[in-house]
Amino acid sequence: MAVPYIHMIQVEGLTKRYARHIAVDNISFSVDKGEIVGFLGPNGAGKTTTMRVLTCFMPPSDGTATVAGYDVFKKPMEVKKRIGYLPEAPPVYPEMSVGAYLAFVGRLKGMTGPDLKRRVDEVSERCAVADVRNRLISKLSKGYRQRVGLAQAIIHNPEVLILDEPTSGLDPKQINETRELIKNLAGEHTIILSTHILPEVEAICQKIVIINKGHIVATDSVENLTHRMRGSDAISLELETDGIAGQSDVQQRLESLSGVSKVLFKHATDHKLTFEVESLPGHSARADVARSVVNAGWNLFEMKSLSYSLEEVFLQLTGGMPDGGQQ
Amino acid sequence: MRNVWTICRRELYSYFVSPIAWVLLTVFAFLGGYFTYAASAFFVKDSLQSQMMGQSMPMNLNDRIIVPVLSNVAVIALFLLPLLAMRLFAEEKRQGTIELLVTSPVHDLEIILGKWLSAVLMYGALLLLILADFSFLFVYGNPDWKPVALGFVGLFLQGASILALCTFISTLTKNQIVAAAIGFALALILFVLSWATAFDSSGVAQVLSYISIVSHFDSFSRGVLDSKDFIFYLSMIFFGLFLTARSLESMRWRA
Numbered sequence: 001m002a003v004p005y006i007h008m009i010q011v012e013g014l015t016k017r018y019a020r021h022i023a024v025d026n027i028s029f030s031v032d033k034g035e036i037v038g039f040l041g042p043n044g045a046g047k048t049t050t051m052r053v054l055t056c057f058m059p060p061s062d063g064t065a066t067v068a069g070y071d072v073f074k075k076p077m078e079v080k081k082r083i084g085y086l087p088e089a090p091p092v093y094p095e096m097s098v099g100a101y102l103a104f105v106g107r108l109k110g111m112t113g114p115d116l117k118r119r120v121d122e123v124s125e126r127c128a129v130a131d132v133r134n135r136l137i138s139k140l141s142k143g144y145r146q147r148v149g150l151a152q153a154i155i156h157n158p159e160v161l162i163l164d165e166p167t168s169g170l171d172p173k174q175i176n177e178t179r180e181l182i183k184n185l186a187g188e189h190t191i192i193l194s195t196h197i198l199p200e201v202e203a204i205c206q207k208i209v210i211i212n213k214g215h216i217v218a219t220d221s222v223e224n225l226t227h228r229m230r231g232s233d234a235i236s237l238e239l240e241t242d243g244i245a246g247q248s249d250v251q252q253r254l255e256s257l258s259g260v261s262k263v264l265f266k267h268a269t270d271h272k273l274t275f276e277v278e279s280l281p282g283h284s285a286r287a288d289v290a291r292s293v294v295n296a297g298w299n300l301f302e303m304k305s306l307s308y309s310l311e312e313v314f315l316q317l318t319g320g321m322p323d324g325g326q327q
Numbered sequence: 328m329r330n331v332w333t334i335c336r337r338e339l340y341s342y343f344v345s346p347i348a349w350v351l352l353t354v355f356a357f358l359g360g361y362f363t364y365a366a367s368a369f370f371v372k373d374s375l376q377s378q379m380m381g382q383s384m385p386m387n388l389n390d391r392i393i394v395p396v397l398s399n400v401a402v403i404a405l406f407l408l409p410l411l412a413m414r415l416f417a418e419e420k421r422q423g424t425i426e427l428l429v430t431s432p433v434h435d436l437e438i439i440l441g442k443w444l445s446a447v448l449m450y451g452a453l454l455l456l457i458l459a460d461f462s463f464l465f466v467y468g469n470p471d472w473k474p475v476a477l478g479f480v481g482l483f484l485q486g487a488s489i490l491a492l493c494t495f496i497s498t499l500t501k502n503q504i505v506a507a508a509i510g511f512a513l514a515l516i517l518f519v520l521s522w523a524t525a526f527d528s529s530g531v532a533q534v535l536s537y538i539s540i541v542s543h544f545d546s547f548s549r550g551v552l553d554s555k556d557f558i559f560y561l562s563m564i565f566f567g568l569f570l571t572a573r574s575l576e577s578m579r580w581r582a
Contacts, residue, residue, distance in 0.1 A: 018581075055430040058579050080432040091427035093337070095344045107333040108431040152427070 005069030008033045008160060008190040009054065013063035016049050023049040025214040026063065031207075033159075036186050038205035039194035042318055046214040047194040048088065051162050054192070055085045067160055081110070084158035084189075088165050090149025094138035098129055098148055101137060102155060109156035119155055127151035127181060143174035150181060154189070161185065163193040167200060179204055198314055212318040225313055234278045235286055238302035239293055240271045247273055250298070257292055259285035272301060330433040334441025335448070338415070342449055347414070351407060355453040362399050363460040366392040388470035389550070393461065397478040397548045400457055401541060404450070404486050405518055409510025411449055412493030413503045415442045416575075421501040429579065439571050443487075443494050450486040454479060474550025481547020484560035485540055489514060491567025498574040517541070 007030035016024040024046040031037050039047045053060045054067060056076040064071060070078040093101055102124060106116045124130040127147040132140060137148060146166065153161055166182065167175045182204055185191065195201060201208050202222055210218040210225075218225060241250060247265055254263045254277060264276040279285040286303065293300045342348040370391045377386070419425040428438050458479065464470050493510040500506050520539035523532040536542055540563065543556040 052426075055426075057426055057430050077432050077434075080430060083430065085426070085430045087423055087426045089423045091422070091424040093341065093422070093424060095341055096337075100340070104333065104337050105427065105431075108330065108428070108433060110432060112329075 005066065007031060008035075009065070009067055009192065011050070011054070011063070011065045014050065014053060014060050014065055015062035016046070016053060016058070017061040022214055024053075027211065027214070027216045028063075029209050029216060029219050031190055031192060033190055034187055035207055036182070036191045036193070036205045038201035038208040039192055039211065040196065040198070040201055040208050040314065041194075041211040042196060045211045045318075047211060048164055050211070051085075051164050051192065051194060055083055055162055056080055057085075081156075082159045084153035084156065084161045086149045086153040086161075086163045086166055088168065090145050091152070092137045092145060092148055095136065097134050097136055098124065098140070099133040101148065102151055105152045106155045111156060119157070123151040123155050126154070126184075128177070143170050143177070146170060146174070146178060147181070150178070154185065157188075159190060161189045161191045161193075163191065165195055166193055167195065167197065175200075210314060210317050217317040218313075234276060234306040235289070236266075236302070236304050236306050237275045237277055237289065237293070237300075238272055239275075240299040240301060241273065242297050243271070245296070245298070250275065253292060253296060254289060257285060257288045259283040259288060276306065330437040331441040331444065334428075334433070334438055335445040338442055338445030339448065341414075342411075342445065345414075347410060348449060351410065351449070351453060352456065354407065355403075356456045358403055359396070359400060359457040359460050362396045363392065363457075363463075366396055367464075388464055388468045389474050392464060393470060393475055393478065394548050396457070396460075397482060398544070400454075401482055401485060401544045401548070402518065404453075404482065405489060405514045405541065406511060407453075408446075408450065408486055408489045409493050409496075409507045409514060411446045412443075412490050412497055413507035413510060414497065415446065415494050416497040416571075417500050417503045417506045420498075421503075429575075435572055435575050439494065439568055439575065443491055443568060443571075446490045446494065447483075447487050450490065451483065454482055454486075457482075471550070474548075477550050477552055478548045481544050481556070484547075484557070484564075485544050488540060488560045488563035488567065489517075491564045491571070493567075495567050495570040495574060498571055498578065514540075 009031040011030065012028045014024055014027050015022065027046075027050065039050070041047050049058075052058045053065055053072060056072050056079050059073050064073070066072065067079045068082050070082075072079050093104075096104070099120065102120045103116060106119055111119060121130075124133055127150050129144060129147050129151055132144055137145065140148065146169075150163075150166065153163070163182070167178050170178060179200065182191065182193065193204070205222065207219070207221050208225060209216055237254075239250070245253075247268065250273060251263050251265060254260060254275065259280055260277060261280045262276075262278040264278075266274040266276055268274070277285065277289055290300060290303060370386065370388070373391075374386050416425070419428065429435070461470075461475060465472070489510075492513060493506070496509045496513065497503075497506045499509070517538070517540040520535045521542040523535040523539070537559075543559045546553045546556050
């Protein structure tokens with residue numbers, strides 16, 4: 001039955017037009033099996049629209065999207081069978097109990113009998129809602145509701161999970177729990193999650209797609225993206241001199257090293273001096289710097305790699321930072 | 328078909344955990360009981376009177392009790408049914424659960440049929456209350472059962488077609504009250520259209536009168552099975568559900 005496919009999710013030239021504006025404009029990306037991809041962008045960037053197209057909630061205006069080789073427009077039933085979806089607001093019926101609700105969703109997804117019962121038990125255990133199975137959903141806290149929403153999404157053990165802002169509106173403890181849960185789901189499922197919370201992507205995802213105003217502005221792994229933004233290797237250096245050499249001496253010595261392009265004095269606390277050392281493109285001067293400091297008889301306290309935080313990358317790419325960062 | 332039943336079952340569950348089912352059951356039990364009681368009381372009074380006057384007028388349970396009660400119930404049902412159908416889609420849209428339904432591997436038609444069927448079954452339960460009232464007539468008298476059965480078939484079909492139209496109305500809004508109000512207005516229009524021929528017998532009036540949902544019920548309540556009326560109700564149901572399907576589809580394109 002299964003059709004051959006290369007990527008679990010393949011989006012090509014996807015466009016979604018509304019009467020007055022274009023929500024998503026000609027975007028393309030792909031997600032491999034087992035990956036967790038973060039869909040990142042400010043509010044209104046087109047994240048939810050893209051997800052709704054992938055879940056066959058709405059058809060695309062242009063372009064194609066395939067899930068496990070099936071086109072969302074031509075073979076929606078096949079796609080729907082393979083997708084678990086958690087919309088931004090968990091789609092729960094407040095008047096139902098958790099157990100009855102999960103059983104209902106299971107039946108909707110085509111499960112029956114003992115299989116259904118077993119899966120309801122499993123997912124309520126997994127999403128930590130087993131203790132509230134007989135409670136009405138209307139009586140549950142937001143965190144529990146969100147977990148019921150997640151349980152609902154994975155009940156038929158779908159190949160692909162699509163989670164729209166799975167941690168929005170939760171308190172920090174619940175956010176952590178939800179993230180752990182999502183990380184645990186990785187591997188068995190291919191996951192796309194959207195968020196505008198940056199640490200979340202850093203914490204969970206292997207790959208990010210940054211989307212802004214309907215366009216994809218970057219697609220890469222978290223490390224590559226932050227690295228790429230910086231361009232060359234930069235380190236922050238904290239050291240203590242012997243008391244004789246001053247700040248300018250240190251600076252001169254470091255600048256004389258080959259492979260170092262720039263040395264910036266940052267600040268001094270007590271006897272410790274902090275510098276920012278940038279290597280020439282394509283070089284890494286870290287080893288030379290360390291050796292040079294130690295050879296001069298100074299104490300090296302700290303040396304750490306400087307990279308843009310994802311936050312800076314994000315703001316730069318989505319135009320939130322007018323001067324384009326430090327580059 | 329299994330999906331239709333899954334969705335229908337959940338709807339029935341929601342009816343019975345919300346006050347709506349109980350309120351309607353109470354209203355129907357009360358009104359149906361009162362109509363039957365009042366009609367029976369008149370019947371008894373009239374038969375006593377005709378006895379005392381020494382005339383033996385032919386008096387018939389079917390004509391004097393069952394037909395008027397069924398006609399009254401038909402009108403009441405017309406106005407209470409929007410309450411049954413108002414939440415079907417409006418509530419799903421408000422809660423966002425519509426996203427769950429349309430992203431699940433079920434066809435739109437299965438969703439629509441499941442929801443409509445649940446409302447129709449609820450309505451069937453309401454009609455059972457009326458049937459319970461009539462059971463006394465069968466215990467103490469011997470009315471002809473065939474027109475009664477046909478009357479219920481007519482009531483059922485009339486309700487099912489109103490519910491189909493109201494299901495469609497429910498897809499148009501997120502607000503149950505709005506859905507109920509529009510449904511109520513529609514029911515009222517369909518009701519008063521039957522008056523059109525009273526003062527005008529032009530072709531237009533004839534057509535309007537034909538569209539009126541209640542005018543087709545009369546023949547049923549008198550125990551006449553006219554295929555024309557039968558087909559009218561079936562096409563009304565089809566029309567309502569067809570509009571619902573189109574509306575659901577357009578909602579996705581616009582969403």
